[in-house]
Amino acid sequence: MATNDFVLGIDIGGTNTKVGLVDKNAKIHARFDLPTASEKPASDLFERIFKKLDEHCKQYELTPHILGVGIGAPNGNYFTGLIEKPPNLKWNRVNLVALAQEHLNVPAALTNDANAAALGEMLFGVAKGMKNFIEITLGTGLGSGIIVNGQLVYGHDGYAGEMGHVIVEKDGRLCGCGRRGCLETYVSATGLKRTVFELLASENSSSLLHDIPFNDLTSKMVYDAALKGDPIALKSFDFTGQILGRALADAVAYLSPQAIVLFGGLAAAGDFIFIPTKKYMEDNLLPIYRNKVKIIPSGLPESDAAILGAAALIWNELD
Amino acid sequence: MATNDFVLGIDIGGTNTKVGLVDKNAKIHARFDLPTASEKPASDLFERIFKKLDEHCKQYELTPHILGVGIGAPNGNYFTGLIEKPPNLKWNRVNLVALAQEHLNVPAALTNDANAAALGEMLFGVAKGMKNFIEITLGTGLGSGIIVNGQLVYGHDGYAGEMGHVIVEKDGRLCGCGRRGCLETYVSATGLKRTVFELLASENSSSLLHDIPFNDLTSKMVYDAALKGDPIALKSFDFTGQILGRALADAVAYLSPQAIVLFGGLAAAGDFIFIPTKKYMEDNLLPIYRNKVKIIPSGLPESDAAILGAAALIWNELD
Numbered sequence: 001m002a003t004n005d006f007v008l009g010i011d012i013g014g015t016n017t018k019v020g021l022v023d024k025n026a027k028i029h030a031r032f033d034l035p036t037a038s039e040k041p042a043s044d045l046f047e048r049i050f051k052k053l054d055e056h057c058k059q060y061e062l063t064p065h066i067l068g069v070g071i072g073a074p075n076g077n078y079f080t081g082l083i084e085k086p087p088n089l090k091w092n093r094v095n096l097v098a099l100a101q102e103h104l105n106v107p108a109a110l111t112n113d114a115n116a117a118a119l120g121e122m123l124f125g126v127a128k129g130m131k132n133f134i135e136i137t138l139g140t141g142l143g144s145g146i147i148v149n150g151q152l153v154y155g156h157d158g159y160a161g162e163m164g165h166v167i168v169e170k171d172g173r174l175c176g177c178g179r180r181g182c183l184e185t186y187v188s189a190t191g192l193k194r195t196v197f198e199l200l201a202s203e204n205s206s207s208l209l210h211d212i213p214f215n216d217l218t219s220k221m222v223y224d225a226a227l228k229g230d231p232i233a234l235k236s237f238d239f240t241g242q243i244l245g246r247a248l249a250d251a252v253a254y255l256s257p258q259a260i261v262l263f264g265g266l267a268a269a270g271d272f273i274f275i276p277t278k279k280y281m282e283d284n285l286l287p288i289y290r291n292k293v294k295i296i297p298s299g300l301p302e303s304d305a306a307i308l309g310a311a312a313l314i315w316n317e318l319d
Numbered sequence: 320m321a322t323n324d325f326v327l328g329i330d331i332g333g334t335n336t337k338v339g340l341v342d343k344n345a346k347i348h349a350r351f352d353l354p355t356a357s358e359k360p361a362s363d364l365f366e367r368i369f370k371k372l373d374e375h376c377k378q379y380e381l382t383p384h385i386l387g388v389g390i391g392a393p394n395g396n397y398f399t400g401l402i403e404k405p406p407n408l409k410w411n412r413v414n415l416v417a418l419a420q421e422h423l424n425v426p427a428a429l430t431n432d433a434n435a436a437a438l439g440e441m442l443f444g445v446a447k448g449m450k451n452f453i454e455i456t457l458g459t460g461l462g463s464g465i466i467v468n469g470q471l472v473y474g475h476d477g478y479a480g481e482m483g484h485v486i487v488e489k490d491g492r493l494c495g496c497g498r499r500g501c502l503e504t505y506v507s508a509t510g511l512k513r514t515v516f517e518l519l520a521s522e523n524s525s526s527l528l529h530d531i532p533f534n535d536l537t538s539k540m541v542y543d544a545a546l547k548g549d550p551i552a553l554k555s556f557d558f559t560g561q562i563l564g565r566a567l568a569d570a571v572a573y574l575s576p577q578a579i580v581l582f583g584g585l586a587a588a589g590d591f592i593f594i595p596t597k598k599y600m601e602d603n604l605l606p607i608y609r610n611k612v613k614i615i616p617s618g619l620p621e622s623d624a625a626i627l628g629a630a631a632l633i634w635n636e637l638d
Contacts, residue, residue, distance in 0.1 A: 132475045148467050155575025156451045165605045166569040250485040254573055256474025286484045
């Protein structure tokens with residue numbers, strides 16, 4: 001590859017879209033953000049992206065050779081290039097791959113953000129060289145990308161890897177998907193908040209968290225309270241790790257991965273989440289899998305991961 | 320391939336070993352069984368297999384061109400060729416691939432029986448042409464083989480696909496693996512018996528099954544009772560389908576397969592098991608997966624499946 005070779009990585013979020021030119025060494029050039037503005041058609045976003053890219057390239061005197069466009073977006077389908085009824089976006093059904101190719105006649109590919117993160121981890125992060133691992137993204141919800149035999153698992157319809165929606169508690173917490181007991185209702189920033197409030201209701205320990213309304217509470221506040229030894233905060237992380245560890249023991253029975261990589265806000269809680277998760281996973285593993293599967297934090301910088309992941313979609317196929 | 324080309328399929332069971340020469344069209348030639356006799360070394364079994372194969376070939380005037388040897392055995396590991404501490408066999412740790420190659424200098428490969436059944440289904444059964452499906456073998460326990468992107472999922476260590484040991488009920492029934500609540504303690508011939516006895520204890524319905532001791536009860540008897548409208552038998556199948564359907568909904572969230580194929584004794588109960596399994600799976604599926612995933616009976620004849628599956632291990636790689 002020439003040093004001038006880049007992949008354009010585009011990560012479309014509910015509010016902002018992140019764009020950058022990613023070289024083979026995971027360095028991001030001509031990086032910028034812009035409002036997604038999904039009340040307008042998706043074509044408008046792509047016009048703004050390519051206009052701003054031109055401006056940036058002129059400004060930085062770049063004449064990039066763009067090998068392809070990788071796009072990460074909610075509900076993005078690799079097989080069809082479509083996003084369909086994405087949560088947090090007002091578009092209904094749009095072919096984003098076709099839209100990108102109207103501007104640039106190069107290979108383009110789309111997938112969801114968790115799948116993109118898994119590919120980014122394999123090419124640029126802690127999963128370099130791994131052929132079998134699971135990437136778990138912990139944000140408002142829980143996303144996952146599964147790598148088997150060095151390939152992303154898309155399944156028959158492009159929608160595989162929704163580990164946030166395995167049911168871990170029969171008749172458990174109500175999920176945004178309409179069902180009850182989904183993993184992400186327990187293991188996510190929102191799940192942690194729900195656990196804190198459940199424990200504030202069921203326990204009598206005095207806690208720093210007694211004074212914070214639900215809408216103001218963040219994972220960071222629970223983390224800070226845990227650092228100070230707050231019993232509710234500590235118990236909330238332990239419970240979150242228990243639910244995640246049990247779910248991971250099942251995931252291992254399906255896939256026997258080399259590692260499970262945790263990415264995103266909750267993963268930043270470090271030992272508070274990694275120690276109980278590992279303990280409860282090992283407690284629940286079938287003996288043949290014990291002490292084999294690593295649980296490790298992502299090696300992708302949080303601010304760059306989405307663009308790197310989107311670009312990895314193309315770099316992975318060029319390799 | 321020449322019409323004289325065969326793969327030697329060997330299925331090693333706790334009591335008997337089945338052997339046959341399988342051609343590209345799934346026809347089995349020179350087929351025979353012999354006692355596994357695992358109190359003697361595994362090398363003794365392989366000597367007897369190849370001696371008997373020679374005799375059979377002479378008897379039927381076959382001069383086969385054997386392209387490879389495929390072996391299915393409990394705990395068989397594809398990556399190492401080893402079986403390690405197999406249940407029901409007295410061998411501790413043996414390299415079966417090396418033993419086969421002492422007799423025949425051709426490619427040889429080993430995996431467990433459920434994985435072999437999945438490959439057999441893909442090459443010779445109802446999953447022909449499918450790239451993403453799950454094979455579930457229902458016998459004394461529950462085995463599974465997972466196909467993703469047209470390849471068997473072995474995982475990092477060769478032991479992926481132990482769906483019988485996902486935990487479906489916290490603190491549930493004690494499993495042979497030492498843990499509690501594993502899927503196979505509910506969904507298997509043994510699981511069905513346990514359910515019958517649980518219902519005989521908890522319900523008051525009069526039942527044909529009241530007169531049968533635990534050790535005498537078979538799935539076939541429960542099936543026969545269900546055909547006569549026995550309420551305990553009917554409820555037992557419904558409960559089994561409920562547990563299986565819920566587990567399959569989770570499996571779909573991981574893998575989004577085109578189909579789930581049920582093989583073995585319990586699958587022979589037909590509608591009694593397929594109807595509730597499908598119903599409870601759909602009830603528990605994330606909306607994007609609904610009405611997409613078929614649950615179908617195996618297309619492999621039960622008596623031939625093990626040999627066909629073992630042979631598919633080699634045919635699959637020659638294709």
